[in-house]
Amino acid sequence: MNSSSWLQNLSDVWDRPPSGYRPGVTLGQLRRDLAGLECEVASPTRVQFSTGDLEFEVQERAQAQLLMHIVVCEFVLRVPSQQTEATKIVLRHTGAIRRQGVAARLSEGSAQAMAPLLERLHADAPLLAALLPLDFKRLELQRDAQGWQVRLEHFGASEVVNRLPGFRRYIRLTHEQRAALLATFTRLYSLLGEF
Template sequence: MTLNQLRRDLSGLACAPLTPGLARFTWAEEGLDFEVQELPQAQFLMHLVVCEFRLRVPGSPGPQARIDIHHTGAIRRQGVAAGLKQGAQEQWTGLLQQLHSDPQLLAALLPLDFKRLQLQRNEQGWLVRLEHFGASEVVNRLPGFRRYIRLSAEQREALLAAFRRLHSLLRNH
């Protein structure tokens, strides 16, 4: 049900359901496609359904890595920090520097409201996993209600710009 709401927020992109709770969105103009998976999370007398956006960037076989990205700044967002969680630091120094300082990527990530952004490298290439604050649904039992938190037009543009730039940066690593 959450993916049906998200389909409206991402109007203009082709959407193909893959399995219940999983769909592929295609951005034909940029030649990009990404998957969105519903992730239900149980809470006391309620549950959340958040969407995880997954962008695959094919690449040649290489070393494995995992990089977590988050906003910096205590009150206002001042930048992004990229931390290597798996892999050899010396192999990924150049990419980490690009993730910290690329102006196009920063312009896309600073306004983007995300809980988690993770880049994972394996033998097939990169997998970008982004969990957004929007594009989620709150379902409560007492009192009974459902509320979808939209992916606003500004957030949509920031998300697509971030995916476009990450695809460009990661396909060379």
């Protein structure tokens, strides 16, 4: 076996979905959690939701781990922008025991150009009211030539699948989290549209 075929075989194993992964099952559960929103299925692992005022996409992704895997849903909100400079802002909760606020860190782009947006993200009362109760693992704001993309990975709307011992558990997106998610997206759409 030459080195290129060995690398190709290793790549095929690494890129293969985890054993027991059922594409679309977690999104089906999420569709029940988001009942009442208009839903258009784009593929087994991608769905477009609409509230009338707001449209966002949800992409299902499987993350393999030792003897288990996690299926997470990544929420993506697109916001038009007249600026095209590449920018990336990462948001996270602050506070060691209790959430006390939200920190926004610029990881790519011009600090001088993004200073007004960063200030608004730290101080906007409606945004903070929506973000503080929201249980998210990752929240990134990225801008490119197509505009802004808000990428949010929630703790809920995910499935844990273990092989030994065998179990499968879906973690619901509760009504409170649904309301916080929609309020966050609505406020971010309004804020990012100005930049």
